[in-house]
Amino acid sequence: MLTFFRINSIFQVITLLALLLGIKMIYIGSKLPLLTYELEWMLVGEKLNEGLNLYSEVLTQVGPLSSFIYQMVDLWAGKNQFVYETIATVLIFLQTLYFVFIANRRNLFNEKNYIPGLIFLTLMNASFDFMKLSPALMANTFVLMSLNATLRQIEKREGVGDDVFESGLFLGIATLFHLPSFILIAWAILVLFLYTGINLRQTFMVILAYIMPIFFMYLYFFFNDQADYFTNIWLFNLSSTFDISLLSFRDILISLVLPMTVGLFGIIRVLRGNRYNSFQNRSHQLIIISSFFSLAAFLISGQYVPSNLIYMIVPLAFFCAGFFIHAKKMLIPEVLFMLFFIIVLLISVTGAKSLMGYKLNALANFRVVESELAPQYQGKRIFVTGQHIDAYRTNSMATGYLSWSLAQSDFKNPNNYMSLSNIYNNFKKDMPDVIIDGENVIPAIFKNIPELGAKYKSSEKGLYVRI
Numbered sequence: 001m002l003t004f005f006r007i008n009s010i011f012q013v014i015t016l017l018a019l020l021l022g023i024k025m026i027y028i029g030s031k032l033p034l035l036t037y038e039l040e041w042m043l044v045g046e047k048l049n050e051g052l053n054l055y056s057e058v059l060t061q062v063g064p065l066s067s068f069i070y071q072m073v074d075l076w077a078g079k080n081q082f083v084y085e086t087i088a089t090v091l092i093f094l095q096t097l098y099f100v101f102i103a104n105r106r107n108l109f110n111e112k113n114y115i116p117g118l119i120f121l122t123l124m125n126a127s128f129d130f131m132k133l134s135p136a137l138m139a140n141t142f143v144l145m146s147l148n149a150t151l152r153q154i155e156k157r158e159g160v161g162d163d164v165f166e167s168g169l170f171l172g173i174a175t176l177f178h179l180p181s182f183i184l185i186a187w188a189i190l191v192l193f194l195y196t197g198i199n200l201r202q203t204f205m206v207i208l209a210y211i212m213p214i215f216f217m218y219l220y221f222f223f224n225d226q227a228d229y230f231t232n233i234w235l236f237n238l239s240s241t242f243d244i245s246l247l248s249f250r251d252i253l254i255s256l257v258l259p260m261t262v263g264l265f266g267i268i269r270v271l272r273g274n275r276y277n278s279f280q281n282r283s284h285q286l287i288i289i290s291s292f293f294s295l296a297a298f299l300i301s302g303q304y305v306p307s308n309l310i311y312m313i314v315p316l317a318f319f320c321a322g323f324f325i326h327a328k329k330m331l332i333p334e335v336l337f338m339l340f341f342i343i344v345l346l347i348s349v350t351g352a353k354s355l356m357g358y359k360l361n362a363l364a365n366f367r368v369v370e371s372e373l374a375p376q377y378q379g380k381r382i383f384v385t386g387q388h389i390d391a392y393r394t395n396s397m398a399t400g401y402l403s404w405s406l407a408q409s410d411f412k413n414p415n416n417y418m419s420l421s422n423i424y425n426n427f428k429k430d431m432p433d434v435i436i437d438g439e440n441v442i443p444a445i446f447k448n449i450p451e452l453g454a455k456y457k458s459s460e461k462g463l464y465v466r467i
Contacts, residue, residue: 002324002337005114008104012114013097016121020093023125023345030353032128034081034368036389037303041066041133042084043389043397045074050430055221055229057426058400059407061237064217064230065176066135073133079393088133091141096121098144099317106151108283108318110275115325120317126344127255127306128352129363136301136310139177143184143311146170147290150188153196154286155279160198167192168210175210176217179238180297181311185210187293195282233406238300248304251362255306255351258343259316266319269326291315305363368393377434377465385411386438398432404439414444424449431455435464 005012040060047058048071054064062070077083100117103109109116124130130137149166167188174181189206192198198206214235221230270276270284294311301308320340327333349355351362371391373382381398384391385407401407410419423445435442435456442464446453456464 001118001341002115002334003330005118006111008112008114012117016096016114016117017093019118020089020096020121024089024131026345026349027352031081032085032131032352033363034393035129035132035305035363035366036368036387037305037366038081038084038129038132038134039079039368039389039392040402041070041135042074042079043392043402045070045072046079047397047400047402049074052400052430053224053226053229055233056226057429058402059233060402061179061234061406063135063139063175063177063179064221064234065173066138066178069133069138084133085131088131088137091133091137092121092124092131095141095144096124098141098148099314102144102148102151103318103321106148106155106283108151108280109322109325110280111325113325116317116321119321119324120313122341122344123259123313123317123320125348126259127251127362128348129305129307130310130313132307134307134310135178136181136308139174139181140310140313142170142174142177143181144314146174146184146188147314150191150286151283153192153198154282156196160192160196160202162202162205164192164198164202165205165209168206168208169212172210172213176213179234180301180308183297183300184290184293184311187290191286191289195286238302248363248365251351252304252306252309254347254360254362256309256312256316258340258347259320262323262340263316263319266321266323266326270319270322273322273326287315287318305366371395373434373436377463380433381430382434382436383432384436384438385441388438391436398430399426400430401426408439408441411439411441411445414441414448420445420448424452427452431466433466437462437464 004015041062044054044058044060044062044067048054048067052058054060054067058067060067073084073087096117099120100114103116104112146167149163149170153160153164153167168185171181171185171188174184185207189203192203192206218227218230218235221227267288276284291312294309294315297311298304298309324333324337327336346355347360350358351360353359368390371378371394373391373395378395381396382391383398383401385404387404401410410422413419440462446456455466457467459465
């Protein structure tokens with residue numbers, strides 16, 4: 001397979017597409033598990049299409065551009081998991097081709113081939129949640145564009161040009177999709193200082209270009225009288241909850257330990273390569289530095305799942321490709337790659353579903369399970385307190401209290417006037433038919449807002465039905 005992808009022609013593009021579709025065919029007959037944060041993305045689109053305002057009425061920390069994409073998908077397909085995953089597959093393919101373009105156009109290796117794309121495509125299937133239409137996946141498109149723009153500046157013999165602003169602009173757009181990617185602007189400025197003759201004016205251009213899309217998004221919310229919600233709920237509100245567990249650590253380790261091991265050996269082989277020129281050596285160092293900032297973006301995301309490590313795929317793919325490209329013999333690297341490819345896919349597939357009776361059950365604590373809501377309450381507009389939003393899978397969501405980490409500031413302060421006012425107004429706009437009180441906060445709310453309490457009766461503990 002490696003020998004075939006060493007050839008630089010259009011047939012390799014077709015083969016990459018066929019390979020990606022072949023991988024997707026493995027899951028035919030059994031859907032990928034639906035994850036709680038994936039369900040939240042779908043609900044964001046659903047609530048926006050119901051006319052609610054982002055951040056003021058729909059409480060979520062999903063980025064504004066991601067939210068608008070989910071709104072468009074929901075308008076077309078509703079909560080159709082297949083459509084979301086199909087769009088993600090198209091995006092993965094386009095990113096694969098763009099990564100090949102970067103490697104070949106910037107001459108990161110001494111030979112132009114499709115091996116970097118083959119490795120990138122393989123690693124984008126290392127965990128089944130990489131195949132979800134996540135904000136990080138969408139942001140990764142613009143992170144790749146910023147990488148290309150930065151490499152282009154390092155490559156220039158005549159010095160940094162005024163088009164250096166593109167490095168910051170693309171990262172600003174990426175931030176609007178996925179907030180933790182903001183830290184990558186520090187990477188761009190650092191490597192431009194280290195490896196180019198960038199001056200102070202050009203540095204300000206990069207910073208201003210980064211701020212520009214965020215500023216225009218702020219203006220959009222400002223002219224809709226939503227600016228305070230945009231800044232307080234999303235822009236200046238990094239996740240205060242850090243969802244780490246042994247299960248999450250295990251899932252990440254199992255999915256990426258082999259790529260990381262091969263990548264480390266690839267770093268050694270690439271850095272020892274004595275045929276590379278000065279630009280190539282600086283580019284390789286730039287990619288190594290990017291891995292540290294990618295890890296930092298993951299750490300500040302607050303949700304430690306493989307898909308939030310997606311920015312690490314570029315450095316991993318590059319150095320894993322370097323490991324195989326620098327192999328001296330023909331048979332051994334072919335065998336090693338086939339083992340690498342099969343093991344990575346086996347881990348991904350068994351993480352998602354049972355294969356010949358074996359199942360890793362990856363991301364078990366994030367999977368949406370069947371709702372235990374009684375049949376007479378199914379099909380109603382419901383509201384759930386707490387992190388377990390599984391019931392929204394088959395029922396419509398009432399109110400805009402989507403993210404419990406944001407909503408709890410209202411529900412856990414029943415003696416605060418502003419909190420009670422927010423709850424009353426949100427309920428009045430979209431009254432739930434059924435309330436599932438997983439956090440046991442509703443009794444105190446009904447006590448302080450008797451007008452709301454009079455509209456519901458408790459049929460069983462933690463369940464309130466509208467009269």
